[in-house]
Amino acid sequence: MPQMTDERVRAGLTREEDLSLLHEVSMKTAGVSHLEMCIQCGTCGGSCPAAQDMDHTPRMLFAMLRAGMREEVLRSNTPWICVSCYHCVVRCPQEVHIADVMYTLKGMAIKAKLYTDSTAPDFSQTFVDMVETYGRSFELGLASRHYLKHFPLRLPSMTPMGFGMVTKGRMPIKPKRIRHMKQLNNILNRAKQLELTS
């Protein structure tokens, strides 16, 4: 299937149904996204501290959303490189909620299974798992599990830091758990059945 889209995009074809992509992303974004207001000025791409590592600047991503290039957008590493520094958000002359759109795109990419580098999604998922188990984040467990899986080669050079953190008492070896874990899980389970549509 993805193959076909590529062909279509390469041929410059846009189907009527593709044009709903922008609206779909806008609807799924918390708050009022103003995504349709983008004037392609590039303030976001110019402001981004991590733009050099992105395959598309945020501005390009918004143009691609408009063009209905669903799979290309969801394959992009851009949302995953976003560091949520909000420079683009406050500078955007059209008040587009850029950072929140990035969150939406991450969620959509995970659901569509289109983003092939699993480092970032895994980290997020690991984090979420921790929170859903303990109600609090647990840095040591998180970092070691994550690094073991994704940067095993980097672990040795990271050891001094981990060692330092533990010896300075800055990384408890045991996680903390909140008291009303069940209440939290009830809330989250209910929340998972809900989706933002209107």
Added chain:
Amino acid sequence: MSEKKQERVGVYVCHCGSNIAGVVDVFDVASWAEENLKHQGVVIAREYKFMCSSLGQELIEKDIKELGLTRVVVAACSPHLHEKTFRTAAKNAGLNPYLVELASIREQVSWVHTDKAVATKKSKAVVAGAVSRVIENVPLEELKVPINPNTLVVGGGIAGIQAALEIANAGFHVYLVEREPSIGGHMAQFDKTFPTLDCSACILTPRMVEAGTHPNITLMTWSEVVNVSGYVGSFNVTVKKKARFVNEELCTGCGICEEKCPKKVIDEVFEAGLGYRKAVYTPFAQAVPKYPVMDRENCTYFIKGTCKACEKFCPTGAIDFKQEDQLINIEVGNIILATGYDLFDARRVSNYGYGRLPNVFTSLEFERLSNAAGPTNGNIVMRDGKTTPKSVGIIHCVGSRDKNFNNYCSVICCMQGLKFAHLVHERTGATVYNFYIDMRTAYKAYDEFYQRVLEEGTLFVRGKVAEVTNAARNEHERGKLIIQVEDTLAGKQRRIPVDMVILSSGLQPRADSKEVGKLFGISCSTDGWFTEKHPKLDPVATMTEGIYIAGCSQGPKDIPSSVAQGAAASARVLDKILQREVALEPIKASVNQEMCSGCRICNGLCPFNAITFHEDLMVTEINPALCQGCGTCVAACPAGAISGTGFSDQQIMAQIDGLLLRNLEPVGV
């Protein structure tokens, strides 16, 4: 209500080609009206292809004469389009023009609805409403008031100067009031003007001199309007002439006082903060009038009580420390407001570093920098006052087209940015970058100028600059200002090190534009620009008769447009003057003093001061010349003593009933 004689109403339903007839069954509407509104007095109902055509109008005129119509309803387009047309037709046939009503079945029906049955039904209701209303209409006569041939022009920038000269040259007297010590406005600060690169002073100063010496112009600089009363034809205006501390009768403008004054002050106004002036000063060499003013806040004598160097050296004894502000009353028939703009405060865009990073300049600063008469004698140098930049970045849309600041396009900044690029290139040979979102070079010879600047090798980057920083990331950037931007056409973020940055700041309304609007009884848009009567067809008139606007006070514009508006406003004024008297729309409120209980509820409601209360008689009176016809007092009067012509309670009530088809014979739609 007294017994009324049956009116004879004619109803005319326009097809407007297929604009109306395509959606509304015009034949059905006409025949329905003739049958069902007969008891209301409809004697004839016709449909016609184009009612506004001369044949259509003749049809109405003929019926008025032959059928003895006393009222006319035309079901066609919006009254804002053709009300005047049909009123004139009625007048031609001897019927009072205010006995004609338009029923809008195009804008309100055929263009906005699709279902033919529904649209036809709604059209019938709209026609029924108009018929019921027109019966309650009364003949009205326009109110005529004489016009004082004197004119007040507020603001001595290029728009105001132009307006004043046009009127003065036509032989009528003008009071030209300017807040600053000299006329000339922003244009006097510029070096070159786009796209022809005329020297700004060379083309402006002859006009300034002409205005300053014109026998028909009374120049009042260092003055402000503090009060306005009256109405079109006879405004009474109070002008505060601020103390200059220089006797204009004696002063020869020799400049010795300025030379001898020991107090140096940063000139925030004319030199945009880049240069100095004395405490007693004329802002620039070609100032009109030539008399200096003394800046009370900074004068050593006013602060410490000693000095008086100016007085000591003045050869004519013109310095007068005892001078006081004067209030001067003038009477004029018309007023033109040309109060100009303020420059957007670029410090608000903190990511561009103006005010924090020394070599970031505003557009007005650059104008002074490049001006041969400016603080650097026209040498384009950095803030240290001596180094010529080797690379310059010019940023467009600063504070404009940005919801965080001003939403609108400031119109002139693109061309201004191109002009700067040319001047920097020509005078320094520096590498010049222009950063823009969209290049807006509309109007004559503007795009050609863009081509020229392209040819000169200016590097254009399409992208709104994200930030200007001095945080270097490598040797290449060290000691420079780094412009960080997405080159949207290359699709890459770039960091461009330059020596100097110029911000093409936007224009914004004067900080006090809302108060000034209130003073003259005109309104401002939410942004603060003065609101014109019609954005396309009446761009220099305002909702208040006799008050006109020109130049940037109405919205951002360049010099040619400002001049055109100044001339346009003066043409409107001359038209008024030459008519000697003006007819006011007869939509006015009036008080039936027999019914007025003297409760004074209405007294505070009128923003035009048309309502006065007679303490002796304990009744209220409305001045018809001041009344603008809004009707607020009519609606408020608990005794029903105030009536509003053209929009009386009877007319509106009848229209409501008609729209609800309450006045039908029991036939049904």
Added chain:
Amino acid sequence: MNKYLFYPGCSMESSAKAYMQSMNAILEPLDLQMEEIEDWNCCGATEYLGINLIPAYSLIARNLALATKQMNGTRTVTAPCSACYLNLAKADYYMQERPSLGAKVNEALAAGGLQYTPGTLEIRHLIDILVYDIGLETIRSKVSRPLTGLRVAPYMGCMLPRPDYKHRWSDHEHPTELDDLLRALGVEVIDYPLTTNCCGGHMTQIGPETAFELIRRLVADADERGAHLMATVCPMCQMNLDAYQGEMNHYFGTDYHMPILFFTQLMGLAFGREPGDLGIGAELVSSRNALANIGVEVPVTQEPAAPRKKDEGLPMPRRWTKHEGKEAVK
């Protein structure tokens, strides 16, 4: 006594213990009381939002709902962590801006017997309380050991002044609150244009090369401008700049040694408290030399025995690793 509800956030119990310790040390002299929200949970950092929207906001809103139960004379919730502050503020704001989101979140909260009406609470950061409620005058009056001679780069970070839903800060790009507060302590505040640039956020975990570059920019600029140390207001910033500084040096072959302290630690010092009571020494890049400039002696904690190997050999070629990152994407 000024009382506030307090949402510590996970880091305050672990990696940012020094922040907690130093904050507690300055509460009393400033007559402040922080009442912890009972059984609060993690705010989800920047991770939960990217996975699933409604659960993410429900997770945050549980804290807000719990806080409303403790509103007794105050409706202000104070967060010391910028990320927590932003998440709490954002949930409150968006639940109002997008009523359908508010309704869904409340539907989820109801499953736990909770409810939150957006706008009920006021969400503020610790430094906001100190500068605008307590005031610089009061802070200045408590200074017994002015930190004169200490050159500090004020680092506000990104999530505090932005997006600033309620317009609490002096500026989005160059806010002056931290500068002013540090000056009140006698500190020589350096001009630090990168004050609100990003520390790398979660990129230290998922894209270290990206993060290292961001860390390098911040540390290098502070170093070049002659700062003795950097002051932060956020546990994540402190963690990234402090704990990953060595790794960053390793990656670029640089040798920066820029201590990163919490602003509360500097306040504590200025108020006359001893370094040990303020968690000073828990930082990985030691502040000993920096504080020696003003005659403050930092006790030697069990400094990790310089476990970095003598010579790491060649630094990893940067270009290559970038390609590696890209490769995975394609």
Added chain:
Amino acid sequence: MTEKFEPTIIGFTCNWCSYRAADLAGTARMKYAPNVRLVRLMCSGRLDPTFVLRALSNGADGVMITGCHPGECHYLEQNYKALRRFLLLRRVLKGMGIEPERVKLVWASAAEGARFANETTTFVEEIRNLGPLNWGRFIKQEAEINESLHEEVPA
């Protein structure tokens, strides 16, 4: 096929803004619900509350009052007076047992044709949901109302 209730609504417009907004909606061929019939006033400040009651008592199911945005009144500030009267009127309606939602105030500038069209359609839906106005239940003589209101509603 179920018969949908089609409400009849009277709209009061200001000559300078909302009437022009309606013109603009027409010029731009924006489609909206056909249930509203407009009365042109010079200003929303002209709106006498008895007009609204007259409309409601003579068969209208709802009344839409439109004017310039606050601060943009062509007569400087008269729309604020309209706002005051509107708020009072809603209280009076409530006192009479009529849903105050049947009267709505909408600001629309001359440039906001789309807003005018959308607000109209929305209001028609709102009134449709409220159902027909059964005014007769409460009122016998409209004349009485007119009189009493003239006394009750201050400026």
